[in-house]
Amino acid sequence: MKVVQVGIGGMGNAWLSAVRKSEDVDFAGFVEINDDIARRQAEAYGLDPALIFPTLPQALAAVKADAVINVTPPQFHRDLTVYALEAGLPVLQEKPLAHTLEDARAIAAAAEDTGALCSVAQNYRYLPFSQTIKSLLDSGELGAVAAVDVAFYKGPHFGGFREEMAQPLIVDMAIHQFDAMRYFLGSDAVTISARSWNPPWSWYAGDASAAVQIGFASGAQASYTGSWCSQALETTWNANWRFECERGVLLAEDDRVTVQKLLRVGEGPGALVNVHEERREVSLAPMERAAQDYLLHEFYEAVAQGARTGTSAQDNIKTMELVFGIVRACDSGQPVSLD
Numbered sequence: 001m002k003v004v005q006v007g008i009g010g011m012g013n014a015w016l017s018a019v020r021k022s023e024d025v026d027f028a029g030f031v032e033i034n035d036d037i038a039r040r041q042a043e044a045y046g047l048d049p050a051l052i053f054p055t056l057p058q059a060l061a062a063v064k065a066d067a068v069i070n071v072t073p074p075q076f077h078r079d080l081t082v083y084a085l086e087a088g089l090p091v092l093q094e095k096p097l098a099h100t101l102e103d104a105r106a107i108a109a110a111a112e113d114t115g116a117l118c119s120v121a122q123n124y125r126y127l128p129f130s131q132t133i134k135s136l137l138d139s140g141e142l143g144a145v146a147a148v149d150v151a152f153y154k155g156p157h158f159g160g161f162r163e164e165m166a167q168p169l170i171v172d173m174a175i176h177q178f179d180a181m182r183y184f185l186g187s188d189a190v191t192i193s194a195r196s197w198n199p200p201w202s203w204y205a206g207d208a209s210a211a212v213q214i215g216f217a218s219g220a221q222a223s224y225t226g227s228w229c230s231q232a233l234e235t236t237w238n239a240n241w242r243f244e245c246e247r248g249v250l251l252a253e254d255d256r257v258t259v260q261k262l263l264r265v266g267e268g269p270g271a272l273v274n275v276h277e278e279r280r281e282v283s284l285a286p287m288e289r290a291a292q293d294y295l296l297h298e299f300y301e302a303v304a305q306g307a308r309t310g311t312s313a314q315d316n317i318k319t320m321e322l323v324f325g326i327v328r329a330c331d332s333g334q335p336v337s338l339d
């Protein structure tokens with residue numbers, strides 16, 4: 001499969017590396033609007049400068065491509081992705097699907113109408129950490145999940161578009177954890193209450209901190225608290241998770257997964273007591289390919305088979321409705337229902 005990658009700076013590096021590593025996918029060309037970045041990346045990766053075009057239409061007119069990888073900032077996603085889909089090309093699209101719900105719906109509709117695959121890079125699903133949680137929950141050994149607690153605290157100084165966004169934490173970062181909640185629970189959100197704020201020392205224009213409560217159709221309640229301008233004692237990028245289950249608890253903290261199961265309710269001195277098994281650390285599930293490598297291979301296979309990926313635009317629109325429902329709840333100060 002020959003691809004055109006649009007946007008080769010920033011996160012574009014991860015996709016340049018993933019395609020280079022792939023045995024199935026190769027580059028037909030590139031699109032980059034910033035000449036300095038184009039020059040720098042051509043040198044760094046040994047790219048042919050004649051294959052780096054300033055616009056997608058120019059690239060597609062000049063080279064023969066089977067697919068497009070879109071790694072531009074969110075406000076450019078709709079125009080570029082819809083253009084490619086309407087040209088009959090499947091698209092592997094960086095998250096968030098778009099910077100507004102309206103644009104995200106337009107992309108999902110274009111994927112539906114053209115029948116071309118649009119797959120969204122929710123790479124946090126496809127890491128050993130997440131796969132270990134998913135298989136433990138799916139095994140049923142802990143029973144139903146009643147509640148999920150997520151804590152995320154980081155203080156990255158990215159510069160660029162994130163520092164101008166109204167809701168950088170929720171739309172650009174916590175989207176991974178909200179998407180992972182849907183994935184882990186196998187259920188969609190129905191109710192939201194949320195509050196966001198910007199700490200006085202924040203270097204973001206928009207709100208870099210948030211507290212969110214989500215009710216899922218399964219009956220599970222999820223709570224998320226996070227900040228993107230934390231000053232110390234950061235969590236890992238995967239965040240810390242606690243799942244309160246019918247027959248025990250799954251803790252996933254500092255990229256380690258631990259389980260403790262309830263064995264029985266026994267007689268204690270004067271009262272009943274819960275008797276537990278020993279707390280058990282679970283080895284992370286090995287993966288042949290993870291993150292971008294996984295997504296690229298999944299995309300390649302889905303295109304070859306005329307199938308959808310796990311994070312197609314038609315699925316991802318549910319993550320976008322959740323994310324923008326949270327933004328609406330923050331803006332209005334009112335609970336939001338997603339029915």
Ligand SMILES: NC(=O)c1ccc[n+]([C@@H]2O[C@H](COP(=O)([O-])OP(=O)(O)OC[C@H]3O[C@@H](n4cnc5c(N)ncnc54)[C@H](O)[C@@H]3O)[C@@H](O)[C@H]2O)c1
Nearest residue numbers: 007008009010011012031032033034071072073074094095
């Ligand atoms: N999945 C992840 O873990 C992850 C991590 C980081 C970024 N991202 C996503 O990747 C996307 C890009 O983020 P970034 O951090 O790389 O941004 P960035 O601004 O650092 O880089 C974007 C690149 O695209 C180029 N570009 C911008 N508009 C263009 C256009 N119209 N045509 C061609 N090139 C264009 C820029 O010049 C730059 O080289 C965002 O949607 C972001 O949320 C995802």
